[in-house]
Amino acid sequence: MTKILVTGATGTVGSLVVSSLVGAGRDVRALVREPGRAALPTGVEVARGDLSSPQTLESALDGVDSVYLMWPGLPVDPRVVEVIAKRARHVVYLSADVTDLDDDEPATIFHQDIERLIRKSGASWTFVRAIDFATNTLGWVDQIRQGVVRWPYGQAARSLIHERDIADVAVHALTTEGHYGARYVITGPESITHAEQVRIIGEAVGREVRWEDLPVETARRQLVAAWGNPAFVEARLEAWRAFVDSPERVTDTVQRLLGRPARTFRSWAQDHADDFR
Numbered sequence: 001m002t003k004i005l006v007t008g009a010t011g012t013v014g015s016l017v018v019s020s021l022v023g024a025g026r027d028v029r030a031l032v033r034e035p036g037r038a039a040l041p042t043g044v045e046v047a048r049g050d051l052s053s054p055q056t057l058e059s060a061l062d063g064v065d066s067v068y069l070m071w072p073g074l075p076v077d078p079r080v081v082e083v084i085a086k087r088a089r090h091v092v093y094l095s096a097d098v099t100d101l102d103d104d105e106p107a108t109i110f111h112q113d114i115e116r117l118i119r120k121s122g123a124s125w126t127f128v129r130a131i132d133f134a135t136n137t138l139g140w141v142d143q144i145r146q147g148v149v150r151w152p153y154g155q156a157a158r159s160l161i162h163e164r165d166i167a168d169v170a171v172h173a174l175t176t177e178g179h180y181g182a183r184y185v186i187t188g189p190e191s192i193t194h195a196e197q198v199r200i201i202g203e204a205v206g207r208e209v210r211w212e213d214l215p216v217e218t219a220r221r222q223l224v225a226a227w228g229n230p231a232f233v234e235a236r237l238e239a240w241r242a243f244v245d246s247p248e249r250v251t252d253t254v255q256r257l258l259g260r261p262a263r264t265f266r267s268w269a270q271d272h273a274d275d276f277r
């Protein structure tokens with residue numbers, strides 16, 4: 001049986017990729033930085049490795065056929081992709097909704113650099129380009145508990161995706177044929193406004209939660225203080241502003257690949273109700 005290396009195996013998507021592969025009886029090796037601290041399902045082989053240090057990956061890649069690769073926002077190191085491509089036949093990369101770049105175009109986000117490196121690496125590849133995760137709304141936990149969410153652009157309509165759908169698509173790409181060279185943009189099944197997301201979370205938790213539109217200037221100040229990256233904050237604000245006029249797109253990729261619709265935001269909120277209580 002072919003061995004699959006899962007990076008980010010303790011993370012939101014990677015942990016689901018691991019459990020799903022193990023459940024399907026696959027031979028899984030999990031890459032973790034601290035094996036002693038990683039809680040992984042029985043049957044998973046654990047390998048120590050660090051994506052910021054390519055030489056630590058060599059033994060973890062021994063005998064591996066395919067890799068689920070996520071990039072934890074580190075500075076991009078082309079040697080990591082080289083090491084992986086030298087040993088693995090197929091790389092399934094968790095990316096974002098990015099555009100392809102030519103050789104000499106500067107990247108605006110690290111996913112574009114990693115994708116470009118993978119495309120040129122010689123390995124077969126599949127890009128799972130996920131729209132923003134529904135788990136990002138966990139950033140509202142404190143406000144939800146207090147009964148009011150103050151955030152900008154209440155009418156921005158997003159097609160957030162359930163992390164289980166991302167993992168399901170990645171596992172599908174890792175375990176079935178026909179995905180080489182595919183760039184799968186995956187979204188939730190509908191776009192839902194920020195204010196509506198909050199109402200749905202409130203219903204799942206069993207309490208009324210109000211929405212209050214935060215003035216953009218106040219939001220900018222607060223988000224820069226919280227996230228520490230003015231360019232990222234500006235990009236987010238601009239995207240949300242645009243989603244007020246044009247709701248974020250919805251793709252049918254999950255349905256096409258998995259033969260069932262993507263999970264709704266309501267089902268995500270029900271799955272995570274305890275996280276908000």
Ligand SMILES: NC(=O)c1ccc[n+]([C@@H]2O[C@H](COP(=O)([O-])OP(=O)(O)OC[C@H]3O[C@@H](n4cnc5c(N)ncnc54)[C@H](OP(=O)(O)O)[C@@H]3O)[C@@H](O)[C@H]2O)c1
Binds near residue numbers: 008009034
């Ligand atoms: N959030 C979104 O809306 C969104 C949308 C599209 C794409 N993405 C992308 O999704 C990815 C994040 O995926 P996720 O949410 O599943 O992960 P996550 O929950 O953020 O977990 C991060 C994982 O990275 C591992 N990690 C951190 N530093 C590492 C290192 N130096 N070497 C090896 N492993 C390391 C951690 O493992 P240990 O700490 O156990 O070692 C952990 O398993 C990012 O690339 C992000 O850009 C996110």
